[in-house]
Amino acid sequence: xxxxxxxxxxxxxxxxxxxxxxxxxxxxxxxxxxxxxxxxxxxxxxxxxxxxxxxxxxxxxxxxxxxxxxxxxxxxxxxxxxxxxxxxxxxxxxxxxxxxxxxxxxxxxxxxxxxxxxxxxxxxxxxxxxxxxxxxxxxxxxxxxxxxxxxxxxxxxxxxxxxxxxxxxxxxxxxxxxxxxxxxxxxxxxxxxxxxxxxxxxxxxxxxxxxxxxxxxxxxxxxxxxxxxxxxxxxxxxxxxxxxxxxxxxxxxxxxxxxxxxxxxxxxxxxxxxxxxxx
Amino acid sequence: xxxxxxxxxxxxxxxxxxxxxxxxxxxxxxxxxxxxxxxxxxxxxxxxxxxxxxxxxxxxxxxxxxxxxxxxxxxxxxxxxxxxxxxxxxxxxxxxxxxxxxxxxxxxxxxxxxxxxxxxxxxxxxxxxxxxxxxxxxxxxxxxxxxxxxxxxxxxxxxxxxxxxxxxxxxxxxxxxxxxxxxxxxxxxxxxxxxxxxxxxxxxxxxxxxxxxxxxxxxxxxxxxxxxxxxxxxxxxxxxxxxxxxxxxxxxxxxxxxxxxxxxxxxxxxxxxx
Numbered sequence: 001x002x003x004x005x006x007x008x009x010x011x012x013x014x015x016x017x018x019x020x021x022x023x024x025x026x027x028x029x030x031x032x033x034x035x036x037x038x039x040x041x042x043x044x045x046x047x048x049x050x051x052x053x054x055x056x057x058x059x060x061x062x063x064x065x066x067x068x069x070x071x072x073x074x075x076x077x078x079x080x081x082x083x084x085x086x087x088x089x090x091x092x093x094x095x096x097x098x099x100x101x102x103x104x105x106x107x108x109x110x111x112x113x114x115x116x117x118x119x120x121x122x123x124x125x126x127x128x129x130x131x132x133x134x135x136x137x138x139x140x141x142x143x144x145x146x147x148x149x150x151x152x153x154x155x156x157x158x159x160x161x162x163x164x165x166x167x168x169x170x171x172x173x174x175x176x177x178x179x180x181x182x183x184x185x186x187x188x189x190x191x192x193x194x195x196x197x198x199x200x201x202x203x204x205x206x207x208x209x210x211x212x213x214x215x216x217x218x219x220x221x222x223x224x225x226x227x228x229x230x231x232x233x234x235x236x237x238x239x240x241x242x243x244x245x246x247x248x249x250x251x252x253x254x255x256x257x258x259x260x261x262x263x264x265x266x267x268x269x270x271x272x273x274x275x276x277x278x279x
Numbered sequence: 280x281x282x283x284x285x286x287x288x289x290x291x292x293x294x295x296x297x298x299x300x301x302x303x304x305x306x307x308x309x310x311x312x313x314x315x316x317x318x319x320x321x322x323x324x325x326x327x328x329x330x331x332x333x334x335x336x337x338x339x340x341x342x343x344x345x346x347x348x349x350x351x352x353x354x355x356x357x358x359x360x361x362x363x364x365x366x367x368x369x370x371x372x373x374x375x376x377x378x379x380x381x382x383x384x385x386x387x388x389x390x391x392x393x394x395x396x397x398x399x400x401x402x403x404x405x406x407x408x409x410x411x412x413x414x415x416x417x418x419x420x421x422x423x424x425x426x427x428x429x430x431x432x433x434x435x436x437x438x439x440x441x442x443x444x445x446x447x448x449x450x451x452x453x454x455x456x457x458x459x460x461x462x463x464x465x466x467x468x469x470x471x472x473x474x475x476x477x478x479x480x481x482x483x484x485x486x487x488x489x490x491x492x493x494x495x496x497x498x499x500x501x502x503x504x505x506x507x508x509x510x511x512x513x514x515x516x517x518x519x520x521x522x523x524x525x526x527x528x529x530x531x532x533x534x535x536x537x538x539x540x541x542x543x544x545x546x547x548x549x550x551x552x553x
Contacts, residue, residue, distance in 0.1 A: 178371075183389075185360050186362070186365075186385075187361055187362055188389050192389070200376050
């Protein structure tokens with residue numbers, strides 16, 4: 001079986017040879033197909049275990065129903081339009097919270113990294129907030145903002161805020177000194193330097209935070225919806241489990257995973273679009 | 280399009296903290312530097328590492344202000360960075376998210392050149408450094424030598440009177456470096472820009488400079504300025520570095536620098552004995 005060591009030390013043209021011949025090392029397309037097939041096989045194996053473990057009595061089929069029962073429940077939910085309502089509710093909350101967090105965290109992070117007094121003023125306070133788990137202050141949000149939409153959007157905003165803020169601070173603060181020096185030599189104004197040099201250079205780092213936030217948005221929202229809501233995927237999961245609608249519960253969980261997957265891959269695609277210039 | 284540079288009694292001190300005693304004190308990087316560079320001249324600055332070569336360049340580029348003395352361009356003291364001067368640094372300072380052409384245009388944007396003119400001008404200068412067909416490549420798709428050529432094209436594109444270069448070929452392999460040295464001399468002849476070129480490589484200093492300023496360290500001073508009178512015109516197709524004249528210049532500068540390393544080594548020995 002080929003291991004990592006074979007893979008990394010495999011014979012290939014070195015970068016200079018590639019440059020001289022104006023070519024790039026290629027992996028045979030057959031290998032890509034193999035990769036795809038193996039990946040699908042892994043998922044299929046998981047599905048088979050889920051289907052047959054309850055059937056053969058390896059696990060209690062009441063608590064873990066076979067996959068086809070779960071998929072049936074999912075199909076019922078989807079067909080009745082119930083699922084769409086819950087997904088929409090969750091999506092609106094997490095998207096609003098995520099967008100709010102991004103809109104505030106990026107400018108604030110840039111200001112913190114850019115101006116020393118701002119940085120020195122905010123850093124200690126931010127350190128305290130950052131280390132406070134979002135769900136720990138959910139009761140605070142509920143007390144102040146009620147049990148409606150606002151408190152859920154607020155908690156998502158809070159959870160998304162810090163990863164983006166911190167990555168923006170890092171991204172802006174670690175811009176290559178040489179790039180800044182060449183901008184200064186060209187007599188660029190601070191605004192132009194930020195717009196043309198610092199911000200583009202920081203984008204890849206900022207995206208790291210954005211992706212963490214994308215995952216956090218779903219995670220925190222589901223938890224918040226499980227605690228107090230009458231709609232949304234988190235509510236659906238806790239409602240189904242409390243009423244022993246076990247297949248329905250699994251269907252809701254599966255939907256959450258799919259939603260997370262979709263969000264993560266769209267953020268990756270967005271990131272790739274913004275950093276096409278990277279090797 | 281070229282300017283003269285005058286450094287008069289220039290001193291530069293920094294605040295530093297000692298490695299072993301943690302005491303705050305002043306570090307004299309440059310002391311009483313006098314240097315006169317005529318318009319259109321190619322001067323190389325050579326010296327041991329840590330002698331303040333790059334500090335001289337930072338002063339002329341306007342990135343830092345001298346603690347004492349004056350630095351002037353065409354007789355006017357420098358107040359900061361300006362588009363009458365440009366710098367090529369050792370590390371590649373291209374914007375990785377812009378193509379070669381985009382990087383040259385970046386300088387033209389800063390210089391306030393009209394958008395329509397920028398693209399054409401950028402291509403002209405990429406053509407000048409022999410990279411016309413690589414205009415749409417990103418820096419990561421270019422070799423080290425090509426990146427440095429783009430940096431040179433960018434620095435020349437807004438037609439500065441002075442081109443400052445801080446060991447621009449230091450990170451390149453020997454063959455690429457020699458080729459770029461030859462090309463740089465050609466570009467300098469065509470544009471007539473004043474060039475100040477910093478290096479620690481004696482051969483490079485002799486090959487490029489009409490005059491070589493040798494610096495001494497601690498504090499940084501100009502020790503001697505040597506006129507290099509080599510027949511570069513007829514030397515196009517022969518190995519200039521192999522001529523006896525070249526060797527004698529090289530040896531003279533080597534001896535000057537050697538003296539210093541010996542001097543620098545001595546007090547340390549004394550310290551250890553005491």
